[in-house]
Amino acid sequence: MTIHQAAPLVAVPLAPAERAIQLIGGDLTEKSLRLHLEGLTGVDAVGLEARAASLGTRSIKTTSKAWALDRIIELIDLTTLEGSDTPGKVQSLVAKAMIPDPSDATTPRVAAVCVYGDMVPYAVEALGSAGGEAGIHVAAVATAFPSGRASLAVKIADTRDAVRSGADEIDMVIDRGAFLSGRYGLVFDQIVAVKEACRREDGSSAHLKVILETGELTTYDNVRRASWLAILAGGDFIKTSTGKVSPAATLPVTLLMLQVVNDWYRLTGERIGVKPAGGIRTSKDAIKYLVTVAETVGEEWLQPHLFRFGASSLLNDVLLQRQKLHSGHYSGPDYVTVD
Amino acid sequence: MTFLDYAPAPESTAILNLRESYGLFIDGEFSDGHGESFHTISPATEQEIARIASADVSDVDRAVAAARRAYSRTWSKLSGADRGKYLFRIARLVQERARELAVAESLDNGKPIRESRDVDVPLVAAWFFYYAGWADKLDYAGLGPNPRSLGVAAQVIPWNFPLLMLAWKIAPALAAGNTVVIKPAETTPLTALIFAEILQQADLPAGVVNIITGAGDTGSLLVNHPDVNKVAFTGSTAVGRAIARSTAGSGKKLTLELGGKAANIVFDDAPMDQAIEGIVNGIFFNQGHVCCAGSRLLVQENVKDEVVDRLKARLSTLRLGDPLDKNTDIGAINSRAQLDRIRELSDIGEQEGAERWSADCEIPKNGFWFAPTIFTNVSTSHRIAREEVFGPVLSVLSFRTPAEAISKANNTPYGLSAGIWSSNGSRVLGVADRLRAGVVWANTFNQFDPASPFGGYKESGYGREGGRHGLAAYLESTGWDSPGGRAASAIERIETSSSKKAARK
Numbered sequence: 001m002t003i004h005q006a007a008p009l010v011a012v013p014l015a016p017a018e019r020a021i022q023l024i025g026g027d028l029t030e031k032s033l034r035l036h037l038e039g040l041t042g043v044d045a046v047g048l049e050a051r052a053a054s055l056g057t058r059s060i061k062t063t064s065k066a067w068a069l070d071r072i073i074e075l076i077d078l079t080t081l082e083g084s085d086t087p088g089k090v091q092s093l094v095a096k097a098m099i100p101d102p103s104d105a106t107t108p109r110v111a112a113v114c115v116y117g118d119m120v121p122y123a124v125e126a127l128g129s130a131g132g133e134a135g136i137h138v139a140a141v142a143t144a145f146p147s148g149r150a151s152l153a154v155k156i157a158d159t160r161d162a163v164r165s166g167a168d169e170i171d172m173v174i175d176r177g178a179f180l181s182g183r184y185g186l187v188f189d190q191i192v193a194v195k196e197a198c199r200r201e202d203g204s205s206a207h208l209k210v211i212l213e214t215g216e217l218t219t220y221d222n223v224r225r226a227s228w229l230a231i232l233a234g235g236d237f238i239k240t241s242t243g244k245v246s247p248a249a250t251l252p253v254t255l256l257m258l259q260v261v262n263d264w265y266r267l268t269g270e271r272i273g274v275k276p277a278g279g280i281r282t283s284k285d286a287i288k289y290l291v292t293v294a295e296t297v298g299e300e301w302l303q304p305h306l307f308r309f310g311a312s313s314l315l316n317d318v319l320l321q322r323q324k325l326h327s328g329h330y331s332g333p334d335y336v337t338v339d
Numbered sequence: 340m341t342f343l344d345y346a347p348a349p350e351s352t353a354i355l356n357l358r359e360s361y362g363l364f365i366d367g368e369f370s371d372g373h374g375e376s377f378h379t380i381s382p383a384t385e386q387e388i389a390r391i392a393s394a395d396v397s398d399v400d401r402a403v404a405a406a407r408r409a410y411s412r413t414w415s416k417l418s419g420a421d422r423g424k425y426l427f428r429i430a431r432l433v434q435e436r437a438r439e440l441a442v443a444e445s446l447d448n449g450k451p452i453r454e455s456r457d458v459d460v461p462l463v464a465a466w467f468f469y470y471a472g473w474a475d476k477l478d479y480a481g482l483g484p485n486p487r488s489l490g491v492a493a494q495v496i497p498w499n500f501p502l503l504m505l506a507w508k509i510a511p512a513l514a515a516g517n518t519v520v521i522k523p524a525e526t527t528p529l530t531a532l533i534f535a536e537i538l539q540q541a542d543l544p545a546g547v548v549n550i551i552t553g554a555g556d557t558g559s560l561l562v563n564h565p566d567v568n569k570v571a572f573t574g575s576t577a578v579g580r581a582i583a584r585s586t587a588g589s590g591k592k593l594t595l596e597l598g599g600k601a602a603n604i605v606f607d608d609a610p611m612d613q614a615i616e617g618i619v620n621g622i623f624f625n626q627g628h629v630c631c632a633g634s635r636l637l638v639q640e641n642v643k644d645e646v647v648d649r650l651k652a653r654l655s656t657l658r659l660g661d662p663l664d665k666n667t668d669i670g671a672i673n674s675r676a677q678l679d680r681i682r683e684l685s686d687i688g689e690q691e692g693a694e695r696w697s698a699d700c701e702i703p704k705n706g707f708w709f710a711p712t713i714f715t716n717v718s719t720s721h722r723i724a725r726e727e728v729f730g731p732v733l734s735v736l737s738f739r740t741p742a743e744a745i746s747k748a749n750n751t752p753y754g755l756s757a758g759i760w761s762s763n764g765s766r767v768l769g770v771a772d773r774l775r776a777g778v779v780w781a782n783t784f785n786q787f788d789p790a791s792p793f794g795g796y797k798e799s800g801y802g803r804e805g806g807r808h809g810l811a812a813y814l815e816s817t818g819w820d821s822p823g824g825r826a827a828s829a830i831e832r833i834e835t836s837s838s839k840k841a842a843r844k
Binding site for chain 2: 042046048050051057058059060061063064065067068071256259290294295299
């Protein structure tokens, strides 16, 4: 028998994280963390998917639909994460974020734009006074997104650089390899370190979204554990996916993460955000997510500081639906702007 | 307004093409009944939907005679493959008219359209498809080669799943080569009468299926008619007992699917969020008007408070109201009589010391409604833990060990179904093995499939419906080369039923 070197069940102290210490106790170790995560009850996949499917059958019409479409826009992290991104592309994205539908001034603005770290200065500049804490946020993916395959030093530098450039939010990825091999402490420590790197000089902090990349975790039990891990380590948000791995966000996975967030709320009274990202392209799908949030954790979660959609093409479909609701007829893709 | 007050999304009734009055469907045609006609009403509004004929003794005679004629002249002479063609045709027509049937069912029964659309009607089609496939394969039904049909089947069905119970009865009967006289429940005849139109559309030979409406008297005339060979009944244990008594020694083959008081057992290692959904689905599906409903929740003591808290939170999100609204979760109670019974038993529960909690929901002014209710502090001796409420009422009991859970679960005169919730597979199998219930669901509840047999132990009845086992209720064995097979098996049948009678005494 060989002893698993990477995941020793000995008392290796972990970096302090307030939440974990409160829940698990002051002697926070790899072992105590592992006992907690592995002690979570399992997820029944069939039941979870059936519940998600049933929530998906809600029929949202007329006034409810109008409210839902506007709220979806307000919850969008309008995203461009391509190797081909340029300052011009980012400026165009920001313009779209500020004025999603030039033909209708009542259209709300999106919650944030989401870009790679080196694009943050351009996004901040383009937003100008429309940005800032009360305005449209700039979210930056960091920590060697999307794979996360870099040393901790690089991940921290990546994060610090984005925060220094003016990012309001950091979307980090967890080390899925470490998670799958049972090295929960390593994943935990990295999240704690990145959270620390989100701190600005004035003492305030960029919000931290922790991307689990559920498509690589493959089982619902893993998603549940990873969600707990991310919350315990201090994440403000838990996020499904990078959008670079298929499947990205699904309704059952999001439902499961909402259930964890609900458990955390019942336990501590603290509200954690959830962000499904990738693969949500239509208003119809997005409305299913709104229903799922409202019926699982409650309507108070349908606010930008607690729920986001990570999406790029979703916005235009919502705008088309919105135009249809107001005018009574469908227009077409040339009646909304490409960014 | 908040988002959760979803705007009304009613399914339109424009798709219905209802008549003002419906006669009896006998020998392929609608004809007047000679009993006193009655109205069927919508339990959600108490408004009349249509006038329904009532069959008296002469009508029952007519229906049974038509079925007998069709049996000896047409249906018993068709090949299995040809019978199958008719069943496939009926299944497809049910699918084509699915929306219409779902709307009619919700209107007449009070169940949410979400259920009639997503559960009842798809299962009806599935049942006909499934047994259509069996019609030419009866040699493999487990009764030896060349099994024979029984003749005329008299079938009486309940109001909780009007069309689905009709499918459960008619599909295997026809596949096996029998003809049918069926009586839907007095409060829910509508979809059966639309189904009669479907039979006309399918060109089913006249008299193969006869649908007669009326109250309990009509049902009694039907099952006691001397020229029926088979009686199938789904309904209350009291009526089932009366039928067993009156058909004993008559040579009629009998299957009964009666009441239940199922235990839904939740262990502390259960997948908790899914267990909560399963508990809700187990008892609040179809307003709890389900014979296999999980009406006794047995929770391991160390997680009882958590389960009850979560359950209350979940029940508070259920939407009670217009059955035709696509977002309704809990519809109307089927009749005033049933509502009275639910109220009576719930009041008794309180008087006996159980703690009552009901979801806070607005009750519509007209119609019959009962808010989802759970009772805690329930003891095994309380009436709400013993008697079938047949409504949206859950009794919560606790246990400490698996052995205690099993003994409490089995401590009931019924034995139709049970549920087990645990992440531990070997525990699930071990407990399931020791539960005396016809159906045991593991980490799910109220799932039905035409390939799976369904039926009870003890006072929940006898015989199985569904699957290969469901065919046995409508067939008898014959020896391949035995010309006297039919007479011999008839004698055997009489002997069996009299020995059963003796055993009961």
